[in-house]
Amino acid sequence: MPVATLLPFTATPNRKSAGPTSFRLTEKFILLLVFSAFITLCFGAIFFLPDSSKLLSGVFFHSPAVETNTRTGPDSGDSGSAGNDERVLAKIRKDHEKALLEAKDTLQKRPEELNQEIMNDKAKVAKDSMDQDGKDANNLPVVQYQRPPGATGHEPLDPETRDRRTKIKEMMKHAWDSYRRYAWGSNELRPVSKQGHSSNLFGDIKGATIVDALDTLYIMEMFEEFDAATDWVDKNLDFKVNAEVSVFEVNIRFVGGLLSAYYLSGKEVFRRKAVELGEKLLPAFKTPTGIPWALLNLKSGIGRNWPWASGGSSILAEYGTLHLEFMHLSKLSGNPEFAQKVMNIRKVLNRLDKPQGLYPNYLNPNSGQWGQHHVSVGGLGDSFYEYLLKAWLMSDKSDEEGKKMYYDALQAIETNLMRKSSSGLTYIAEWKGGLLEHKMGHLTCFAGGMIALGADGAPSDKTGHQMELAAEIARTCHESYSRTALKLGPEAFRFDGGVEAIATRQNEKYFILRPEVIETYMYMWRFTHDPKYREWGWEAVQALEQHCKVEGGYSGIRDVYASTPNHDDVQQSFYLAETLKYLYLLFSDDDHLPFDHWVFNTEAHPLPTPKKKSTCENL
Ligand code: DMJ
Numbered sequence: 001m002p003v004a005t006l007l008p009f010t011a012t013p014n015r016k017s018a019g020p021t022s023f024r025l026t027e028k029f030i031l032l033l034v035f036s037a038f039i040t041l042c043f044g045a046i047f048f049l050p051d052s053s054k055l056l057s058g059v060f061f062h063s064p065a066v067e068t069n070t071r072t073g074p075d076s077g078d079s080g081s082a083g084n085d086e087r088v089l090a091k092i093r094k095d096h097e098k099a100l101l102e103a104k105d106t107l108q109k110r111p112e113e114l115n116q117e118i119m120n121d122k123a124k125v126a127k128d129s130m131d132q133d134g135k136d137a138n139n140l141p142v143v144q145y146q147r148p149p150g151a152t153g154h155e156p157l158d159p160e161t162r163d164r165r166t167k168i169k170e171m172m173k174h175a176w177d178s179y180r181r182y183a184w185g186s187n188e189l190r191p192v193s194k195q196g197h198s199s200n201l202f203g204d205i206k207g208a209t210i211v212d213a214l215d216t217l218y219i220m221e222m223f224e225e226f227d228a229a230t231d232w233v234d235k236n237l238d239f240k241v242n243a244e245v246s247v248f249e250v251n252i253r254f255v256g257g258l259l260s261a262y263y264l265s266g267k268e269v270f271r272r273k274a275v276e277l278g279e280k281l282l283p284a285f286k287t288p289t290g291i292p293w294a295l296l297n298l299k300s301g302i303g304r305n306w307p308w309a310s311g312g313s314s315i316l317a318e319y320g321t322l323h324l325e326f327m328h329l330s331k332l333s334g335n336p337e338f339a340q341k342v343m344n345i346r347k348v349l350n351r352l353d354k355p356q357g358l359y360p361n362y363l364n365p366n367s368g369q370w371g372q373h374h375v376s377v378g379g380l381g382d383s384f385y386e387y388l389l390k391a392w393l394m395s396d397k398s399d400e401e402g403k404k405m406y407y408d409a410l411q412a413i414e415t416n417l418m419r420k421s422s423s424g425l426t427y428i429a430e431w432k433g434g435l436l437e438h439k440m441g442h443l444t445c446f447a448g449g450m451i452a453l454g455a456d457g458a459p460s461d462k463t464g465h466q467m468e469l470a471a472e473i474a475r476t477c478h479e480s481y482s483r484t485a486l487k488l489g490p491e492a493f494r495f496d497g498g499v500e501a502i503a504t505r506q507n508e509k510y511f512i513l514r515p516e517v518i519e520t521y522m523y524m525w526r527f528t529h530d531p532k533y534r535e536w537g538w539e540a541v542q543a544l545e546q547h548c549k550v551e552g553g554y555s556g557i558r559d560v561y562a563s564t565p566n567h568d569d570v571q572q573s574f575y576l577a578e579t580l581k582y583l584y585l586l587f588s589d590d591d592h593l594p595f596d597h598w599v600f601n602t603e604a605h606p607l608p609t610p611k612k613k614s615t616c617e618n619l
Contacts, residue, residue: 027389035099074506138272141334145266148608152221153592165587171581175571176217176225178553179209186237191553192569202250203243203298207232212253212577213514214270215260219593220584222386226265233258234269239277242299247284247292248318253573256605257326262332263608273330278329278338279560287365290344292319301392301584304325310371315364317344320384323391323402324601346401358411358431360517361383375431377413378492379440385409385444385601389454390599396611397457407458409452414469421500425479429495438495440476445489446516448473449523453595468561470599474524477517478536484560487543488519503561512556513548513569515578522582526590537586544579578604 001247024140118593134141146585156162183189186196187208202208210229255274284292285303291314293303305312323342329543330339350358361380362371375381388406392399417428419438419555428444430437455466478503481489486513488499495579503509518540525533547565557568581604585592598606 005318012312028129030207051596055172056123060364090132091487101218105506128415135334140275140332143271143332145264145470148263148597148610150591150594150597151264152219153588154584156587156589161534161587165532165584167541168580168584168587169222171541171549172216172222172576172584173225174549175215175554175576175580176222179213179571179576180225180228182552183209185232186212187575188507189553189571190569191550191555191571192567194552195257197570198616200244201246202254204241205237205239205243205244205245205250205254205298208253209571209573211237211257212259212573212603214257215264216576216581216584218261218264219581219606228396230261230265230269233273235262237273237496239280239298241271242297244295244297247281247294247296247303248315248316248321251281251325252603252605253577255281255329256601256603256607257577259328259332260605261326263606275329275333276337278326279335281338282341285344287339289348289365289368290341291348291363291365291368292341292345293365294318304524305365310362310374312366313365313371314365315357316361316363316381316384317379319363321387321602323387324394324572324599324607327391327394328607346405350401351406354412355434355441356414356416357408359409373431373433375417376444377417377447378430378444382443382446385413385580386450386602389450389457392457392599393453394599396606398612406454410454410466419495420470423500424471425495425500427476427501428473428494438493440480440495440501441492441576442489442511442514443478445480446519447475447479448477449521452520470520471524471528474520474533474536477520481517481536481540482541485563486511486547486560486565486612487539488516488557490560503521506559507524509559509561511548511560511570512570513544513554513572513575513579515574515582516584518579518582519604522586525586526595534586537583543581574603 001423008605096234118194136142149216156165173456178191179189182191182194184208186198187202187206188197188199189195189209190197198206209233214226214229214233217223217229224376255277258270258277260273262274263302275569280298281296281359284303286301286303287293294309294314296303305314309315324346326338326342332335348363350371352363352368354360355370355375358375359381360370360373360375362374363369364371377385385406388402388409392406393400395402398404413428417431417436419428419436421431427438428447430439451473452465452470455463455470458466477489480493481487483502484490490509490511491514492508493501493503495501497504520538521533521537524530525537544554547557548567550567552570556570556572558566593600595607597609599609600606
């Protein structure tokens with residue numbers, strides 16, 4: 001038996017600090033030493049202890065030959081006993097030589113060969129334990145796990161960048177340790193009052209921060225914390241709740257977080273939990289059109305829409321932000337239903353007329369007709385556009401329908417919603433029945449990153465133009481930060497009444513640790529390497545440290561124009577999932593979660609973009 005087959009199948013794979021290659025080799029070498037020492041001891045005992053072979057055969061070994069010998073008892077003659085001892089000794093010698101040869105052979109193999117052997121052994125064990133339909137004990141198909149490139153990175157060479165990256169990791173540690181200390185198992189942390197906090201978006205599902213933070217912990221190589229989080233997920237994450245949840249929020253944070261954790265670590269518990277939760281969400285699609293409800297009771301499977309949403313409509317950014325996760329769920333579960341449900345959403349949308357080519361935010365799931373004609377690239381609309389582009393990228397650019405829908409929509413947005421202020425700031429306004437509201441949300445700032453990400457795939461004469469638009473949006477969003485007292489951006493800012501990039505209404509002046517502006521800096525840095533994006537990111541870090549950091553974690557702020565911060569006492573789970581992750585990547589090299597192998601879901605959970613002909617070719 002090769003030494004490789006003795007290794008535990010659940011060893012944590014490919015970590016920089018304890019990678020499977022070095023870890024397994026070391027482990028094998030130790031095993032080999034122990035095994036050789038043990039055999040040597042046996043030989044010593046056989047040759048030097050009086051009548052030791054009898055002792056051995058009676059106490060340590062239970063081979064049929066030995067058992068036969070001991071059972072014969074006093075009747076058996078000495079000559080027969082000596083013959084049996086000889087046979088046992090010969091067998092031990094033979095096994096020893098064979099094991100030594102196999103071990104020598106194993107040690108001569110290259111790490112990749114050893115890895116492959118381990119993978120094959122794992123697949124074989126999994127195959128042996130599956131039933132006739134090729135499913136494992138959890139009724140999931142056996143999937144040969146392969147880690148996509150760039151799951152962990154390396155220290156940047158430039159000392160300043162390295163220090164800044166280390167600083168972000170310290171911020172993550174403070175946020176995580178505080179959550180662990182004061183709110184472990186709750187959805188979020190109240191960092192000022194130092195206790196747990198639960199929003200009703202997740203019903204009675206617990207642990208939003210744990211699931212949202214898993215992949216950030218992994219990519220920052222905080223493996224002790226990652227293991228604790230994994231253990232919590234394994235033992236405590238429970239979806240059997242009699243409560244109503246937001247289908248969108250649960251999908252982007254929990255399903256997305258679990259999927260990422262699976263793809264980064266290869267741990268089956270995450271695949272199992274993601275599929276289990278995905279199945280719980282399926283009843284949301286039981287509507288006459290198949291456009292899902294916004295809210296779903298996970299126990300009864302009864303859905304409904306937000307009471308405030310235009311005549312019982314479903315919301316574009318909610319039903320349009322399931323595609324990436326559901327395609328992966330189909331792949332990992334072998335159940336095509338997930339993919340069918342999200343492909344049907346596209347069918348419904350493509351049958352409808354679009355005013356000026358725009359997608360209104362409200363759609364009635366019963367009639368299949370638009371509700372109020374309100375269009376936005378911020379709240380209620382945003383991630384629908386993001387998912388069209390990313391669905392195309394995630395399909396290794398084979399999803400032509402997603403591609404066309406994205407570039408057509410972007411053209412309509414540029415024509416109808418994008419404007420320049422009198423001092424030359426480009427912004428994306430909101431559209432209400434043909435009239436523009438000259439307001440841009442913090443949420444809308446993600447569009448700089450999205451447009452940069454898509455620029456390369458646009459018709460060649462538009463690539464440069466789209467990169468310019470992306471850079472202009474990044475600049476506008478940076479202005480929205482630098483025009484405040486605390487150097488953190490408001491929830492929404494306006495371009496009317498003589499102001500530019502400033503919030504004028506009290507209820508738009510808050511900052512809740514949102515990631516979108518930093519997300520755009522990260523994309524712009526990757527595509528341009530213009531140092532200003534790292535500088536802008538660093539400005540945000542300093543402001544976060546100065547105004548949001550408290551002893552018990554990080555808190556949002558009620559008014560970014562006030563000279564001193566008034567904390568809202570919530571550390572949002574997306575602060576760990578998105579804001580800190582995008583900051584870390586901003587100060588990392590480009591080969592950490594490289595864009596040609598990963599796309600980020602709208603909660604910044606990286607999902608692999610399998611190449612055609614690989615194990616995930618149908619995505
Ligand atoms: C996140 O949950 C996601 O980014 C979502 O798409 C929009 N809002 C928050 C962060 O601001």
